[in-house]
Amino acid sequence: MIRISGLSRRFGNRDVIKEVDLEIRRDEIFALIGPSGSGKTTMLRLIDLLDRPSGGSIIFDSLRTDGKEFERRSIRRRMAMVFQKPGVLNTTVERNVAFGLEFRGMSPDMIRQRVGDALQKVGLSGFSKRRAISLSGGEMQRVAIARAIVTEPEVLLLDEPTANLDPISTQIIENLIVWINKERKTTVVVATHDMGQGQRLASRIGVMMEGQLVQSGEMYDIFYHPVNRAIATFVGIDPVRDGIVESNDNNLVTVAIHGIRIQAVTALPIGQRVAVCIRPEEVTLSLPNACPSASSARNCLAGTITHLLPYGPFTRVHVDCGIPITALLTRRSCEELGLAHGMRVNATIKATAVHVIPDPGPEDNQLHVKQGEAG
Amino acid sequence: MQEIIDGITQAFQLIISLNPELLEVTALSLFISLSATAISTLIAIPLGGLIHFREFAGKRGVITIIQTLYSVPTVIIGLFVYLLISRSGPFGFFRLLFTPAGMIIGQSILILPIMIGLTITALSGVDRNIRDTLISLGATEFQSIARIIQEARFAILGAVILGFGRAISEVGVAMMIGGNIRGETRVLTTSIALETGMGNFGLSIALGIVLLAIALVVILIMNLITSGALSDSDKILGGPQA
Numbered sequence: 001m002i003r004i005s006g007l008s009r010r011f012g013n014r015d016v017i018k019e020v021d022l023e024i025r026r027d028e029i030f031a032l033i034g035p036s037g038s039g040k041t042t043m044l045r046l047i048d049l050l051d052r053p054s055g056g057s058i059i060f061d062s063l064r065t066d067g068k069e070f071e072r073r074s075i076r077r078r079m080a081m082v083f084q085k086p087g088v089l090n091t092t093v094e095r096n097v098a099f100g101l102e103f104r105g106m107s108p109d110m111i112r113q114r115v116g117d118a119l120q121k122v123g124l125s126g127f128s129k130r131r132a133i134s135l136s137g138g139e140m141q142r143v144a145i146a147r148a149i150v151t152e153p154e155v156l157l158l159d160e161p162t163a164n165l166d167p168i169s170t171q172i173i174e175n176l177i178v179w180i181n182k183e184r185k186t187t188v189v190v191a192t193h194d195m196g197q198g199q200r201l202a203s204r205i206g207v208m209m210e211g212q213l214v215q216s217g218e219m220y221d222i223f224y225h226p227v228n229r230a231i232a233t234f235v236g237i238d239p240v241r242d243g244i245v246e247s248n249d250n251n252l253v254t255v256a257i258h259g260i261r262i263q264a265v266t267a268l269p270i271g272q273r274v275a276v277c278i279r280p281e282e283v284t285l286s287l288p289n290a291c292p293s294a295s296s297a298r299n300c301l302a303g304t305i306t307h308l309l310p311y312g313p314f315t316r317v318h319v320d321c322g323i324p325i326t327a328l329l330t331r332r333s334c335e336e337l338g339l340a341h342g343m344r345v346n347a348t349i350k351a352t353a354v355h356v357i358p359d360p361g362p363e364d365n366q367l368h369v370k371q372g373e374a375g
Numbered sequence: 376m377q378e379i380i381d382g383i384t385q386a387f388q389l390i391i392s393l394n395p396e397l398l399e400v401t402a403l404s405l406f407i408s409l410s411a412t413a414i415s416t417l418i419a420i421p422l423g424g425l426i427h428f429r430e431f432a433g434k435r436g437v438i439t440i441i442q443t444l445y446s447v448p449t450v451i452i453g454l455f456v457y458l459l460i461s462r463s464g465p466f467g468f469f470r471l472l473f474t475p476a477g478m479i480i481g482q483s484i485l486i487l488p489i490m491i492g493l494t495i496t497a498l499s500g501v502d503r504n505i506r507d508t509l510i511s512l513g514a515t516e517f518q519s520i521a522r523i524i525q526e527a528r529f530a531i532l533g534a535v536i537l538g539f540g541r542a543i544s545e546v547g548v549a550m551m552i553g554g555n556i557r558g559e560t561r562v563l564t565t566s567i568a569l570e571t572g573m574g575n576f577g578l579s580i581a582l583g584i585v586l587l588a589i590a591l592v593v594i595l596i597m598n599l600i601t602s603g604a605l606s607d608s609d610k611i612l613g614g615p616q617a
Binding site: 080089090144 | 507
């Protein structure tokens with residue numbers, strides 16, 4: 001649907017977008033994820049043709065987008081964008097939603113009907129005569145969504161649509177996004193800094209950091225196989241650094257870190273410096289006397305609990321096993337085991353759950369790792 | 376002290392009795408200043424919009440000059456317009472000197488900078504996000520500018536009101552271009568200057584009260600509109616079709 005190649009954008013002498021290649025497929029929900037200031041908004045503005053790139057190209061449905069303003073407008077009219085700030089105008093809800101249709105010269109009767117339908121979809125039927133700026137944040141954002149979908153766009157771009165909203169409004173808006181994608185067959189690109197939101201909505205994810213698209217692919221790949229430390233940290237893993245591959249037997253490797261040996265599955269060669277990523281939910285904790293015998297594909301590390309952090313219905317348990325290991329347990333199983341600060345426990349991790357990424361050392365500041373290089 | 380009390384008493388008598396001379400002067404004042412405001416508005420909003428929405432070299436400088444001209448003395452505008460429209464001036468053949476039309480031109484020029492400047496300020500007050508939103512909804516440049524001007528309507532209305540206030544209260548242009556000819560170009564301010572000089576304090580005070588009353592009415596109408604007591608959007612700047 002949208003093919004982006006070598007896209008860059010400079011503001012002054014700052015590269016906000018650096019050489020991004022990305023394809024948005026028809027009918028998918030694609031999430032652009034990254035911390036604030038990573039260039040997500042600039043990417044969406046470039047895709048919506050609100051801004052022109054400094055380099056590279058965007059092909060929309062096999063059409064070039066670098067033409068004259070009126071050509072760009074006719075392409076832009078096949079898309080709609082919802083901004084982080086709802087940007088409602090100081091008039092009625094109804095008129096706010098009607099703008100896109102007015103601009104397209106639709107008849108007042110048609111406009112009234114379409115606006116009514118759109119407001120019903122976002123659950124604001126009774127609000128048509130209300131002053132838009134008097135609504136709550138969540139309601140305003142729904143007005144913005146109604147205003148975007150009323151034109152029946154082929155592509156809907158959303159920039160942090162639920163930032164600063166309460167959980168209920170967030171849920172309403174997420175449900176709407178899924179509905180628009182499923183029922184209207186609208187391709188959706190959503191930028192968010194919320195990993196969980198990306199996971200709930202999207203089938204594919206692109207991770208942006210410092211203007212680069214550092215990794216893109218299926219949800220599972222990014223969560224379990226982040227290509228570098230920065231992404232690992234961003235997806236909720238605390239990578240352990242300073243490892244070195246000691247042996248490699250048919251891709252079952254032993255990694256030595258600070259005197260501890262961990263088994264993992266990777267194709268990386270002996271002698272490779274690495275960081276080790278273990279998803280907290282893959283770690284099982286048990287009491288010292290109940291340690292299962294360490295099989296060839298299972299790591300069992302003894303350690304001491306240093307922190308217990310409540311995390312919704314879960315508890316994050318930090319264990320010092322010579323290297324820091326984090327385990328995510330339900331609060332209930334935490335209580336059953338009677339875990340407490342300073343207690344000795346064993347942490348068990350399957351070798352297949354240990355993700356190893358190349359990590360040359362502290363001087364390595366390079367973020368961009370081409371896909372395929374990682375194990 | 377007695378003079379003041381007598382003056383005020385006489386002023387109220389003149390106002391209550393709807394003194395014909397008072398009415399005539401008031402009507403002419405309103406006609407000239409409202410015309411000047413209307414003409415200036417028609418020029419200031421598009422021009423202010425053009426300056427705000429277009430990027431060009433020296434934009435900052437242009438805005439600074441406009442802001443400096445907020446406080447140009449009325450007599451300087453009077454002199455400038457006098458030189459242009461006097462019989463020997465470049466536009467002398469229009470015979471505009473000492474006519475209401477000449478006064479309207481003078482007042483329009485006088486209030487144009489403040490109206491353009493405040494229009495620019497009003498448009499700058501509209502969130503940058505609104506413009507992006509409109510463009511992303513498929514607006515042409517013209518469509519988006521029209522909506523943004525509409526969005527800034529209250530602030531622009533403030534600019535218009537201030538322009539009108541400066542027009543109706545000025546003496547320099549009215550005196551130098553109009554000439555204070557009784558029944559033809561005599562307005563509230565020039566009248567006050569003349570009557571005070573002649574010792575007719577009652578009439579002067581009455582004219583002064585009328586001038587203030589006009590200001591009060593204008594402000595009340597503006598407050599009524601901006602507070603939303605009138606359904607605003609359809610009453611200003613052409614409503615939904617704008």
